[in-house]
Amino acid sequence: METKNIMIVGVGGQGSLLASKLLGRLLLTRGYDIKVSEVHGMSQRGGSVVTYVRFGDKVYSPIVDKGEADFIVSFELLEAARYTEDLKKGGKIITSTQQINPMPVITGAACYPAELVAKIQAAGMDIDAFDALSLAEQAGSAKAVNIVLMGRLSKYFDFSEEEWMTAIEQSVPAKFLELNKKAFTLGRDA
Amino acid sequence: MKMLMLGNEAVARGLFEAGCSFVSSYPGTPSTEITEAIAKYPEVYAEWAPNEKVAMEAAFGACLAGKRTFCGMKHVGLNVAADPLFTISYTGVNGGMVIGVADDAGMHSSQNEQDSRHYAKAAKIPMLEPADSAEALAFAKLAYDLSEGFDTPVLLKMCTRVSHSQSVVEPGERIEVSKSYEKTPAKYIMMPGNAKKRHPIVEERTAKLVEWAETAEINRLEDGSDKSMGIVTSSTAYQYVKEVCGDKYPVLKLGMIWPLPEKKIRHLAASVDKLVVVEELDGFIEEHCRNLGLEVMGKDKFSCIDELSQNKVAVGLGKAAAEGKALEEAIPARPPVMCAGCPHRGLFYTLAKNKVTALGDIGCYTLGAVPPLGALDTTICMGASISGLHGFTKAGGGKAVAVIGDSTFMHSGVTGLINAAYNESDSTVIIVDNSITGMTGHQQNPTTGFNLKGDPCTKIDLETLCKAVGIRRVRVVDPYDLEQCDTVLKEELAADEPSVIISRRPCALLKYVKHKKPVVIDPAKCVGCKSCMKIGCPAISMKDGKATIDNTLCTGCGVCAQLCKLGAISAAKED
Numbered sequence: 001m002e003t004k005n006i007m008i009v010g011v012g013g014q015g016s017l018l019a020s021k022l023l024g025r026l027l028l029t030r031g032y033d034i035k036v037s038e039v040h041g042m043s044q045r046g047g048s049v050v051t052y053v054r055f056g057d058k059v060y061s062p063i064v065d066k067g068e069a070d071f072i073v074s075f076e077l078l079e080a081a082r083y084t085e086d087l088k089k090g091g092k093i094i095t096s097t098q099q100i101n102p103m104p105v106i107t108g109a110a111c112y113p114a115e116l117v118a119k120i121q122a123a124g125m126d127i128d129a130f131d132a133l134s135l136a137e138q139a140g141s142a143k144a145v146n147i148v149l150m151g152r153l154s155k156y157f158d159f160s161e162e163e164w165m166t167a168i169e170q171s172v173p174a175k176f177l178e179l180n181k182k183a184f185t186l187g188r189d190a
Numbered sequence: 191m192k193m194l195m196l197g198n199e200a201v202a203r204g205l206f207e208a209g210c211s212f213v214s215s216y217p218g219t220p221s222t223e224i225t226e227a228i229a230k231y232p233e234v235y236a237e238w239a240p241n242e243k244v245a246m247e248a249a250f251g252a253c254l255a256g257k258r259t260f261c262g263m264k265h266v267g268l269n270v271a272a273d274p275l276f277t278i279s280y281t282g283v284n285g286g287m288v289i290g291v292a293d294d295a296g297m298h299s300s301q302n303e304q305d306s307r308h309y310a311k312a313a314k315i316p317m318l319e320p321a322d323s324a325e326a327l328a329f330a331k332l333a334y335d336l337s338e339g340f341d342t343p344v345l346l347k348m349c350t351r352v353s354h355s356q357s358v359v360e361p362g363e364r365i366e367v368s369k370s371y372e373k374t375p376a377k378y379i380m381m382p383g384n385a386k387k388r389h390p391i392v393e394e395r396t397a398k399l400v401e402w403a404e405t406a407e408i409n410r411l412e413d414g415s416d417k418s419m420g421i422v423t424s425s426t427a428y429q430y431v432k433e434v435c436g437d438k439y440p441v442l443k444l445g446m447i448w449p450l451p452e453k454k455i456r457h458l459a460a461s462v463d464k465l466v467v468v469e470e471l472d473g474f475i476e477e478h479c480r481n482l483g484l485e486v487m488g489k490d491k492f493s494c495i496d497e498l499s500q501n502k503v504a505v506g507l508g509k510a511a512a513e514g515k516a517l518e519e520a521i522p523a524r525p526p527v528m529c530a531g532c533p534h535r536g537l538f539y540t541l542a543k544n545k546v547t548a549l550g551d552i553g554c555y556t557l558g559a560v561p562p563l564g565a566l567d568t569t570i571c572m573g574a575s576i577s578g579l580h581g582f583t584k585a586g587g588g589k590a591v592a593v594i595g596d597s598t599f600m601h602s603g604v605t606g607l608i609n610a611a612y613n614e615s616d617s618t619v620i621i622v623d624n625s626i627t628g629m630t631g632h633q634q635n636p637t638t639g640f641n642l643k644g645d646p647c648t649k650i651d652l653e654t655l656c657k658a659v660g661i662r663r664v665r666v667v668d669p670y671d672l673e674q675c676d677t678v679l680k681e682e683l684a685a686d687e688p689s690v691i692i693s694r695r696p697c698a699l700l701k702y703v704k705h706k707k708p709v710v711i712d713p714a715k716c717v718g719c720k721s722c723m724k725i726g727c728p729a730i731s732m733k734d735g736k737a738t739i740d741n742t743l744c745t746g747c748g749v750c751a752q753l754c755k756l757g758a759i760s761a762a763k764e765d
Contacts, residue, residue: 012526024194024356034194035322036356039298040219040631045557046728047526060433062322062355062426065501067512082521085514102524106731107562107723110522119519142742 001032003056005064006153009083010075011100012049015146018171019073020051022150026159026167027055037062048079048102071156073149076100077129081116087125094152096132096145128152135186144183147172151187161188195359197352200323201290202227203359204330205260209367210234210288212252214245216601217630218264219299220353221292225262226633229642233364238633238642241572241601242267246274246289250343253287254378256369258334262290265306266571270602272309275343279313280388281378282341282395285369286334289315292348295470296497299629301552301569303495305471310345310448314392316399317345317448318408319425323357325408329445332408334367340395340402347447349470351426351497400449408445409454414438419487419507420462422455422475427468427492430503450478459484466491468506470498528557530729531698531705531745534622536669537593538565539725539749540676546683547590549582551575551598554628554697558593562726566593573602576610576619583615589683591618597627597635600650604659610688611660618682619661619690621652622669624697632700656690663689670695672752698745706746707762708739715758722750722759 006023008016020036027034032055039049052064066085072093074080080095087093097117104110113119117129130152136144147168154164165181172180195203201224205213213236215225229236239245242263249261263271268291275289291309294300310317318333320326326348333344376384403409414420416438423431424444431441442458444450455478459465467476467488476488491506492498501511528535538558541548542565550556550566551574559566567590568578575592576599582590594603599621610617627633634640639649656664663685667678675693682689696703708729718735729743730750737758751759 011524020356028192028194028358034356034358036194037351038196038354038356040222040354045526045529045554046524048524059357060429061500062351062357062429063499065499065512067514068500069514078521078524081517081519082524085516087514088512101728101731102522103527103560103726103728104522104525106728107726108732109561110520112522113519116519119517123515123517125515 001056003054003059005069005088006053006071006073007064007069007083007086008051008053008073009079010049011079012045012047014075015143016049016051016075019146019150020053022147022167022171023053025170026163029163029167030159033057033059035059035062048082050083071153073153075145075149077116078102078112080127081113081120084120084123084125091126092156093120093125093127094149095127095129096149097129098131098133098145130190132187135190136183139183139186140179144180147180147183148187151184152190154184154188192358192360194356195323196223196354196356197320197323197326197348198223198354199227200326200359201330201346201348203361204327205288206231206234207327207362207364208258208331208334209365210258210260210334212249212257212259213237213261214239214248215262216240216242216245216267217627217633218267218292219630220294220350221262221264221267221290221348222630222633223353224290225642228260236642238635240636242271243273246271246278249287250274250278253283253285255285255371257285258367259285260288260290264300265291265293265304266300266302267291268306268309270572275309275315276313277380278343279315280380280385280392283337283343284371285367286337287343288330288333288337288346289343290346290348292350292353293471294350296350298350301571303471305474306347307447307474308472314396315343315345315448316340316446317347318445319347319447320352320445321425321428321443322352323355323359325445326352327359327361329408340399342395349425396449400451403446403449403451404453406446409451410443410445411454411458412437412441412443414440417462419464419466420458421466421468422458422479423468424475425470427470427498427503430498430500431468433500434504434507434509444475447475450475452482455479455482455484466507468492468498468503525560526557527560527726527728528554529698530727530743531747533624533669533693533695533698534558535563535725535727536672536749537620537622537675537693538563540672540679541565541591541593543676544679547582547588549575549578549590549592551592551594551603553595553598555593555595555622560726562724572598573606576603576606576617579617579619580606580610580613580615583617591620591683593620593622595628596621596623596625596637596652599652600636604655607656607661607690608659615688616686617688619688621690621692623652623692623694626697626700628697632697652692661688661690663687664692665689666692666694668695669693670747670749672749698747706748707764708741708744708746709748709751709759710762711737711739712758712760715756717756721753721755724753725749
């Protein structure tokens with residue numbers, strides 16, 4: 001199988017590490033070779049963060065380069081727009097429509113671009129944009145956005161819902177399991 | 191059982207399996223998780239040392255006692271530990287000793303992009319360089335066999351993309367290894383008479399290691415059908431080469447990058463039309479090839495600046511690289527920022543307001559340099575703020591302060607403070623004490639009262655320490671109290687002797703820190719003057735000409751409320 005590339009992007013602190021952990025667990029049960037590349041340290045402090053997940057028969061590079069991503073999963077709209085150059089031709093962007101102003105916008109040095117979903121579509125890219133934050137809140141916690149997004153991503157993979165649920169069970173604390181399962185289902189069915 | 195493991199966790203697993211029983215490190219991205227992971231094994235004693243030099247010397251002492259030991263650090267930490275490094279090379283070891291060093295090509299979280307491989311050559315110490323988690327585990331184990339077999343410390347070189355990538359490993363079982371100590375003055379007392387006899391032994395050792403490198407499995411030649419070029423590579427660069435070329439060209443994959451083999455490289459060069467070296471950062475292997483008199487393509491095609499990637503390697507090799515499509519829209523940058531409720535914010539606001547020159551240091555508080563606070567003037571290395579301030583003040587540089595965190599102060603700020611006291615500059619040193627090592631992800635340090643394993647331990651008292659080294663003026667302020675910060679800063683700047691201000695409040699991200707309810711803005715009173723925006727808090731923004739609070743971020747610290755002259759911002763009623 002040709003290597004598949006997933007990028008998970010967002011704002012430092014939004015929970016992308018849990019999403020990549022979940023994906024890693026799931027893919028490992030299928031016997032794939034996997035590499036997951038994370039960012040730690042300085043850039044985590046509210047900055048733009050990106051995690052790479054690659055899987056296939058044999059994966060060499062730990063990173064996804066420009067024009068290589070089959071999927072870009074984004075926690076935040078501006079971050080989805082930032083990484084479009086990484087999308088493979090025919091790839092798909094899955095994004096929450098949540099907007100978080102970066103510091104240059106807060107200070108008035110820059111503007112948050114308007115109509116980003118339409119602009120990404122106009123550039124010929126396939127984008128699935130939805131309000132993952134509201135679904136997470138509906139599930140019981142705004143922090144479950146990561147699992148809502150994984151639910152949405154699951155629609156484009158041939159893994160069974162049961163396989164995903166097993167991976168969730170292995171990745172989240174027991175007391176948050178029901179909440180996360182609900183978040184996953186809301187994302188998947190949305 | 192196969193499992194996914196972070197490169198750093200795999201190193202820890204390898205150390206554990208090899209019977210390592212003593213670890214001393216100082217945290218630094220991207221090396222930190224090695225020590226955090228090994229601390230979870232009850233069989234291993236593990237600690238945070240105040241700095242890398244102490245860590246390396248402690249690890250050496252434990253190896254002298256006969257244990258297999260480890261110390262871990264980031265690339266710039268190896269500079270701090272360079273002094274013992276060069277001499278431990280001469281003494282060799284008793285129990286095996288492995289030194290982990292993690293480079294940060296691309297400077298994801300570092301102040302420079304130095305290439306640590308030069309240390310291996312300069313200190314004449316073998317260096318292993320894994321390319322993924324499975325190798326990280328295997329090489330950590332192999333390093334101990336080399337260390338004891340060749341009587342040398344061994345450097346295990348990581349980098350951001352190996353340290354912070356998860357890949358598949360198969361963990362094994364632990365073995366127990368221990369020797370006893372025997373007094374051997376000629377080996378361990380490095381006074382000139384003894385050291386002169388040790389240096390030739392070091393050179394012989396390197397020659398033997400070169401022979402080992404010629405046959406070692408970790409320096410493996412992978413054959414390819416197309417002999418138009420042959421590639422020498424290691425670490426992540428190897429992964430990028432394979433990603434681009436697959437099995438097309440012969441590849442010499444080096445697992446040990448010092449000392450380097452000669453015959454293996456010559457053999458490859460003789461069997462191909464063109465020899466190519468693909469390596470991250472400096473042309474280290476390339477230089478070795480040139481010294482062998484070989485013609486080689488290298489840094490002219492693969493920059494020594496920034497990390498490599500598969501596309502960069504493809505372009506360097508003259509192949510097509512994947513391309514994407516950027517939006518035409520200008521996308522505003524999202525730089526890292528100080529968190530909402532960060533205790534450093536109030537202090538930096540005070541510094542900026544008083545227009546003082548502020549010599550900074552290494553930690554989260556470097557973010558005080560970015561707009562709108564813009565409160566810092568320098569960032570060099572651990573401890574440089576205090577020593578630099580002393581020189582700046584003595585040279586008549588004007589009203590200035592040093593800003594240094596609690597962990598950084600313990601690392602190498604104390605000696606600078608002793609200099610300020612001893613040589614009598616009227617330095618005003620501000621220790622921003624947030625009760626944790628913040629930047630690297632909340633590690634304990636000597637001022638927190640807890641050790642690496644999370645157990646209560648001796649807590650170094652900053653006030654007592656500063657007074658003990660000769661500072662008579664030691665003040666403590668709460669950085670959430672802007673008026674107090676301003677008053678104390680002015681008083682200490684006016685003092686004609688060295689002084690220390692401890693700006694004390696725990697990091698807002700610490701689990702035990704209870705946040706207040708978000709502040710409330712009265713839109714009837716807010717005139718949109720943006721005074722509250724001067725502190726660069728991510729929880730405050732302007733909407734329709736009025737300030738608004740993001741309730742999901744605000745911790746109710748109240749610093750913004752102190753800036754509003756109209757009283758439009760107030761604390762919420764607590765339940």
